[in-house]
Amino acid sequence: MKGIRIGLLRTFLTIVYAAIKLVTRVDERKVVFLGRRMNRLPLDFRLIIEELQHRNPEVRVVVYSKLVRGEDMRETLSFVPTLLKSLYHLATAKVCVLDSYWPAVSMLTHRRSLVIYQIWHSIGKIKQSGKQALGRTQGRAEHVANGMRMHEGYDYVVAGAKVWNPQYRAAFGVEDDRLLNIGLPRADYLIREKDVIAERITSRYPELKQKPVLLYVPTFRRGENATGALKLATAVDLEQFTLVVKKHESDTLVLPPQHHLTCPEFTGTELLTVADYVITDYSSIALEAALIDVKTFYFLYDYEHYLESNGVNIDLDNEVPGCVFRDADSLVGAIESEYPLASLRRYQEKFLFPDPGHSTKDLVDHIFTAGGLCTR
Numbered sequence: 001m002k003g004i005r006i007g008l009l010r011t012f013l014t015i016v017y018a019a020i021k022l023v024t025r026v027d028e029r030k031v032v033f034l035g036r037r038m039n040r041l042p043l044d045f046r047l048i049i050e051e052l053q054h055r056n057p058e059v060r061v062v063v064y065s066k067l068v069r070g071e072d073m074r075e076t077l078s079f080v081p082t083l084l085k086s087l088y089h090l091a092t093a094k095v096c097v098l099d100s101y102w103p104a105v106s107m108l109t110h111r112r113s114l115v116i117y118q119i120w121h122s123i124g125k126i127k128q129s130g131k132q133a134l135g136r137t138q139g140r141a142e143h144v145a146n147g148m149r150m151h152e153g154y155d156y157v158v159a160g161a162k163v164w165n166p167q168y169r170a171a172f173g174v175e176d177d178r179l180l181n182i183g184l185p186r187a188d189y190l191i192r193e194k195d196v197i198a199e200r201i202t203s204r205y206p207e208l209k210q211k212p213v214l215l216y217v218p219t220f221r222r223g224e225n226a227t228g229a230l231k232l233a234t235a236v237d238l239e240q241f242t243l244v245v246k247k248h249e250s251d252t253l254v255l256p257p258q259h260h261l262t263c264p265e266f267t268g269t270e271l272l273t274v275a276d277y278v279i280t281d282y283s284s285i286a287l288e289a290a291l292i293d294v295k296t297f298y299f300l301y302d303y304e305h306y307l308e309s310n311g312v313n314i315d316l317d318n319e320v321p322g323c324v325f326r327d328a329d330s331l332v333g334a335i336e337s338e339y340p341l342a343s344l345r346r347y348q349e350k351f352l353f354p355d356p357g358h359s360t361k362d363l364v365d366h367i368f369t370a371g372g373l374c375t376r
Contacts, residue, residue: 006147010107013087017108020091026113029374030060031367032089034102036068036079037121042099043267044119047185051364056374062089090114095371098154101130106152115371116155118172119363122284123160123183123291124351125167127219128311132170138222138310156180156370158363160287161353167313180366183359186269190292191357198273201266208261208274211242214335215275217268218299219283220248221306228299232279233258235328241335246271277335282312290348291356295339298324299331320347 031052033045042065052059064086068079086104090096096116098105105116130151133139140150151172159168159179168179190197202208214236218228229245233256236243243260246268247253255262263271268285272278278289278296289296298316303326306312316324322340325331367373 003143003147006144009103010147013083013104013108016084017087017091017104020087021111024088024092026094026111027060027092028094028372029056029058030062030089030093031095031097031373032086032093033061033063033065033097034086034105035065035099036102037100038065039067041065042121043189043269044099044121044185045097047189047360048097048119048363048367051185051360052367052373055364055368058374062093064089095367095373097367101148101150103148105154106149108153110153113372115367116153117158117363117367117371118151118154118156119158119184121184122287123187124164124284124287125160125171125313126284126286126316127282128167128171128313130171131173132167132313133310136309136311138306154178156366158182158184161351163351164313180363181353182362182366183353183356185360185363186288187291187353187356188358188360190269190272190288194273194292197270201263201270201274204265205261205263208242208244211240212276213242213244213274214277214279215244215246215268215271216279216299217246217271217283217285218248218253218281221252221310224252226253226302228253228281228301229260230254230256231301231328232256232299232331233260235332236335237332244271244275277339279331282306282310287351290344290352293344295341295344296320296323297331297334299328300324300326301328319350320344 035042041063045063049061064082066079066082068075083104090104090110096114098118099121134142134145157168157172157174157179159181160183162181165176165179216229216232218226233243238258245255245260245262269288272289272292272294275294278294279299280286281298281300286296320343322343
């Protein structure tokens with residue numbers, strides 16, 4: 001039944017899109033940004049837009065960013081008007097930039113002039129995603145993904161360091177010539193603005209200056225009431241540490257009754273700047289933490305289950321020895337001991353760029369040249 005609905009949707013969108021293309025022209029100055037991860041302007045989008053318009057004030061920008069969880073029918077239905085509006089802009093833009101899957105991009109046939117960039121939302125592929133996770137609990141059903149043409153139609157996929165290329169190829173079904181190993185604008189933002197961001201956060205939350213800060217930022221678990229924060233808050237001495245819990249926008253993470261901060265005005269990336277320790281699991285935020293030398297631990301309390309329901313791309317026990325724990329008490333003991341800096345240094349050398357800090361410039365250069373923005 002679901003396959004029939006997907007087929008009908010694709011036919012409907014194809015007819016509408018063909019009609020729009022017949023009566024419109026391409027605006028060589030126009031970039032459309034599309035994302036389904038949050039109901040606000042994503043940081044990477046903002047940084048790219050600022051650089052584009054700084055370089056050429058004639059660049060025209062259209063943004064649609066709307067949180068859509070596939071399991072929430074109300075959100076899905078409310079997304080339909082946005083999806084239909086995006087058809088006009090896909091038909092008339094020179095460049096499209098995505099940070100997630102967008103149905104109209106992958107399901108439809110576009111003008112040859114449209115250049116599509118998938119920047120995703122991580123600077124590496126610690127966990128499996130996209131085509132890697134098909135048929136698993138945390139992934140998409142294979143017949144649904146095929147019907148929706150998941151991650152088809154990208155001209156370029158913005159990737160992290162080259163060590164991750166096999167995982168990007170597997171996740172997005174692309175070859176190396178489609179991968180741009182330039183990283184995300186957020187990396188520049190962290191490196192360049194670390195102190196400014198931290199000052200902004202601590203002026204809003206001065207208690208973050210009083211004790212060492214533990215930032216817990218787990219990966220998204222689809223359809224699960226994850227209990228990592230609860231386990232952690234029970235084990236940590238909250239007289240000694242300040243606990244900040246940052247959940248994924250789409251997550252149903254169980255928040256602990258113990259005192260903690262969530263700092264909703266700030267992103268997980270921004271909160272890295274005030275963290276003494278980051279505690280994560282399979283999230284690529286560990287790579288962002290490594291960019292600015294934040295000591296990181298991995299709390300893998302559900303490791304076997306996660307391997308089966310989603311999958312990971314690297315063996316964290318081997319890659320960051322002394323930083324990986326299955327139970328909260330052992331993790332807290334490690335936090336109170338000397339941190340194994342040698343593990344972090346090896347991790348940085350293997351999984352990060354040798355020369356970070358110019359991802360925004362490199363991507364915008366590519367958009368103006370290979371993307372052909374404003375060339376006429």
